Amino acid sequence: MVDITTLATRLDTLGKNADSSMPFEVNPIPGDVEVLQVLVEDREELPVFVSISEEQILCIVYLFKENEVQADAIADMNNSMLTASISMPLSSFAKIENQYVIFGALSAHSSAEDVVHEIEVLSSNAIEAIEVMSDYLV
Amino acid sequence: MSLLSKIFTAIRGGAREAGEAVVDMNSVRIFEQEIKDAENALEKAKRDLTDVMAKEMQASRKIETLKADITKHEGFAVQALDKGDEALALDVAQKISDIQGDLNIQQTAQTSFAAHVTRLKGMIKKTTNSLADMQRQLVMVKTTESVQKATTAITENYASGSSKLLSAKESLDRIKQKQQDLDDRLAAGDALQDEFGDKGLEEKLKAAGIVDDGNKAQDILAQLKAKKSS
Numbered sequence: 390m391v392d393i394t395t396l397a398t399r400l401d402t403l404g405k406n407a408d409s410s411m412p413f414e415v416n417p418i419p420g421d422v423e424v425l426q427v428l429v430e431d432r433e434e435l436p437v438f439v440s441i442s443e444e445q446i447l448c449i450v451y452l453f454k455e456n457e458v459q460a461d462a463i464a465d466m467n468n469s470m471l472t473a474s475i476s477m478p479l480s481s482f483a484k485i486e487n488q489y490v491i492f493g494a495l496s497a498h499s500s501a502e503d504v505v506h507e508i509e510v511l512s513s514n515a516i517e518a519i520e521v522m523s524d525y526l527v
Numbered sequence: 528m529s530l531l532s533k534i535f536t537a538i539r540g541g542a543r544e545a546g547e548a549v550v551d552m553n554s555v556r557i558f559e560q561e562i563k564d565a566e567n568a569l570e571k572a573k574r575d576l577t578d579v580m581a582k583e584m585q586a587s588r589k590i591e592t593l594k595a596d597i598t599k600h601e602g603f604a605v606q607a608l609d610k611g612d613e614a615l616a617l618d619v620a621q622k623i624s625d626i627q628g629d630l631n632i633q634q635t636a637q638t639s640f641a642a643h644v645t646r647l648k649g650m651i652k653k654t655t656n657s658l659a660d661m662q663r664q665l666v667m668v669k670t671t672e673s674v675q676k677a678t679t680a681i682t683e684n685y686a687s688g689s690s691k692l693l694s695a696k697e698s699l700d701r702i703k704q705k706q707q708d709l710d711d712r713l714a715a716g717d718a719l720q721d722e723f724g725d726k727g728l729e730e731k732l733k734a735a736g737i738v739d740d741g742n743k744a745q746d747i748l749a750q751l752k753a754k755k756s757s
Contacts, residue, residue, distance in 0.1 A: 420680025422673050431705040434698035440677040444666045447674065451681070453695035485678050519699045526696055 391497060393423045393441050399501035400425065400439075400508075411509045413437075429512045435519075437508050446495040448507050450515040455487040457526050466525040473521075479507060480514040491515050555668055562661050569654045576647040583640035586633050593630040597623055 397415050404413040404427070413429040418438075425439040438449045458466055470482040470489075480493045491514055493507045519526075600623045607616035693701070732738040 418680050418684045420676065420683065422676035422680060424677045424680050424684075426681075426684065431709065432702050434693055434701050438677065438681050440673060442666075442670055442673040444670065447670075447677070449674075449677075449681075457694050457696075485674065488678075516699065516702060519695045523696055523699065526694075 391441060391446065391499075393417075393425065396439070396441065396446075396501060396504065397425050400427065400504060403501060403505050411512070413508065427508055429508070432512055432516065435512065435515050437511055437515075439504065439508070441497060443497065445497055446499055446504060446507075447492060448495070448504070448511050449485075449490050449492040450511055451485075452489045452491055452515060452519055452522070453526060455484075455489070458489075459525055459527050462525040466522060469525075470522075477514055477518075479510045482518070491518055552672075555665070555672070558661070558665060558668070562658065562665060565654055565658045565661065569651065569658060572647055572651050572654065576644065576651065579640050579643045579647060583637060583644060586637035586640055589633045590630060590637060593626055593633060596626050597630065600626065 394417075397417055400413075401415040403409065404415055406412070411429050413427050416426045416428070418424045418426050422440055422442075427437040427439060429435075429437065435450055438451075440447050440449075455463070474481045477491075480491050483490050483492055491511065493511050495503060495507055499507075600619050604616045604619040604623065607613075607619055729738065
């Protein structure tokens with residue numbers, strides 16, 4: 390299992406790399422479970438949150454709250470999300486309490502480079518998902 | 528009830544307060560203890576299996592020895608009969624009967640050991656499978672727990688950040704605007720490069736007469752004319 394502080398340091402170095410196509414900034418958020426907030430340049434509005442448990446590294450982007458969805462479109466949107474989920478590379482849709490999220494889970498033994506790739510893909514998938522789902526949003 | 532069904536029930540119930548644990552930690556601890564017990568039972572069963580298999584092998588070896596002994600003594604009995612020594616033959620027969628008794632005991636033991644081995648192997652297989660299942664379920668619970676805690680940390684962070692109150696559509700608009708700005712800047716950069724870049728600049732310098740504009744032939748001709756006239 391990767392230690393979150395080590396991962397944070399590695400990610401920070403990789404994120405600041407000048408050659409990086411998607412530079413990002415890493416901010417640790419303290420709490421019961423330490424979480425990293427990753428801000429991809431020019432996409433700061435949709436941060437990627439990274440947390441580590443025994444088995445996996447979870448990367449989550451919060452998409453929108455349930456109350457941002459048109460009330461009569463929820464069932465339809467849920468159905469579209471479930472249907473589209475498998476086509477989306479590396480990411481899946483989920484719901485945490487009243488928040489719709491998009492997430493990717495990696496093995497706890499993944500390299501920092503794997504996590505960076507996950508973050509880049511997840512960030513792009515999140516933007517595309519909101520774009521596609523915006524018809525359902527208020 | 529499986530833990531996934533507990534999680535499902537908790538979610539469908541919907542009565543949970545925000546931040547309230549889906550699966551209470553006490554039942555998780557009990558579950559962890561059950562896993563530890565199962566692991567210990569598995570370890571013990573594996574040790575027992577080695578033991579019983581060794582015993583079964585010993586019994587098998589003894590059976591072979593006893594059978595050989597019987598064959599040997601049957602030979603002796605026949606030889607005694609051939610020599611007409613009925614009494615000796617009877618002694619040997621008695622010995623064979625004793626060995627036969629031992630053999631029966633060993634054969635019973637071997638059968639029982641073999642049955643025990645089969646039972647233990649079955650139990651080990653079953654325990655290994657259910658242990659893997661329990662561990663998978665524990666990971667599920669712990670993930671639920673950890674995601675919940677992470678979410679709480681994130682939500683608190685959200686609440687303290689001012690820009691986090693944007694709706695998804697607003698966020699998307701801002702990101703697209705930034706992308707558009709970047710595209711515009713890149714396009715402007717290209718235009719500037721055309722205008723003031725190497726090519727544009729050189730032309731301007733030539734036009735201003737600061738840089739040689741390349742009329743070399745005329746210069747040479749002028750020089751030749753100057754030489755001739757001198």
